[in-house]
Amino acid sequence: MSIHPLIQSLKGTLIVSVQAYPGEPLRTPEAMALMARACELGGAAAIRCQGLADISAIKGRVEVPVIGLWKDGHDGVYITPTLRHARACVAAGADIVAIDATDRPRPDGKSVADTLAPLKEEGVLTMADCMTIDDIRRAVDLGFDIVSTTLSHGTAAIDCTMADGPDLPLLRQAAKEFPGFPVVCEGRVHTPDEARAAMDAGAWAVVVGTAITHPTSITSWFAAALDA
Numbered sequence: 114m115s116i117h118p119l120i121q122s123l124k125g126t127l128i129v130s131v132q133a134y135p136g137e138p139l140r141t142p143e144a145m146a147l148m149a150r151a152c153e154l155g156g157a158a159a160i161r162c163q164g165l166a167d168i169s170a171i172k173g174r175v176e177v178p179v180i181g182l183w184k185d186g187h188d189g190v191y192i193t194p195t196l197r198h199a200r201a202c203v204a205a206g207a208d209i210v211a212i213d214a215t216d217r218p219r220p221d222g223k224s225v226a227d228t229l230a231p232l233k234e235e236g237v238l239t240m241a242d243c244m245t246i247d248d249i250r251r252a253v254d255l256g257f258d259i260v261s262t263t264l265s266h267g268t269a270a271i272d273c274t275m276a277d278g279p280d281l282p283l284l285r286q287a288a289k290e291f292p293g294f295p296v297v298c299e300g301r302v303h304t305p306d307e308a309r310a311a312m313d314a315g316a317w318a319v320v321v322g323t324a325i326t327h328p329t330s331i332t333s334w335f336a337a338a339l340d341a
């Protein structure tokens with residue numbers, strides 16, 4: 114198995130997801146770029162981010178690699194759903210493009226295999242956002258460069274409580290089936306201990322979003338603790 118040097122460089126690292134959601138006060142590319150730079154100073158080895166304007170603004174502000182995606186809609190396949198979205202992320206400056214790798218219907222009627230093939234020919238590095246072990250198996254088989262547990266809990270990244278942790282069973286299963294393959298733990302990693310546990314469970318790298326870069330969620334966790 115040949116692993117690209119950029120992906121090799123992410124082994125054992127923390128990747129920070131820097132995203133704000135529609136209608137939120139921080140949803141401007143400049144705010145996201147400042148947040149990304151702050152995370153880089155804290156030790157993020159790469160930044161994951163959403164939307165062409167954010168990718169471009171963040172790419173212009175940080176030295177570390179940028180994993181780009183484009184969320185279009187919020188139901189079904191919304192993370193970089195088509196080849197057009199993926200190519201636009203590359204054009205905006207993404208070093209790696211994250212793509213929904215489930216087999217759910219895509220807006221253009223194409224399969225994930227059809228979506229990936231041209232990108233591979235074009236030499237684009239790809240990260241497969243997966244929901245199940247079957248998604249991970251398919252993604253490895255198709256030739257994604259990284260697989261990730263991103264979608265294992267569905268879509269509600271910002272509605273969870275601090276106590277909801279990552280999907281370590283899925284991570285363990287994937288790491289066991291594909292030793293040496295870049296399996297990333299993403300989704301609901303809320304504490305440093307959980308990040309460490311994910312690494313110990315076989316993660317290539319750990320992506321943390323909400324717990325570092327979504328102050329509204331973090332504040333609500335503290336407020337809920339005081340309410341209890």
Ligand SMILES: CC(=O)N[C@H](C=O)[C@@H](O)[C@H](O)[C@H](O)COP(=O)(O)O
Nearest residue numbers: 130267268270300301302321322323
């Ligand atoms: C499910 C979905 O759409 N996940 C998105 C993918 O980019 C983001 O909303 C998450 O914040 C990201 O995956 C990091 O996860 P967490 O914020 O839980 O650390």
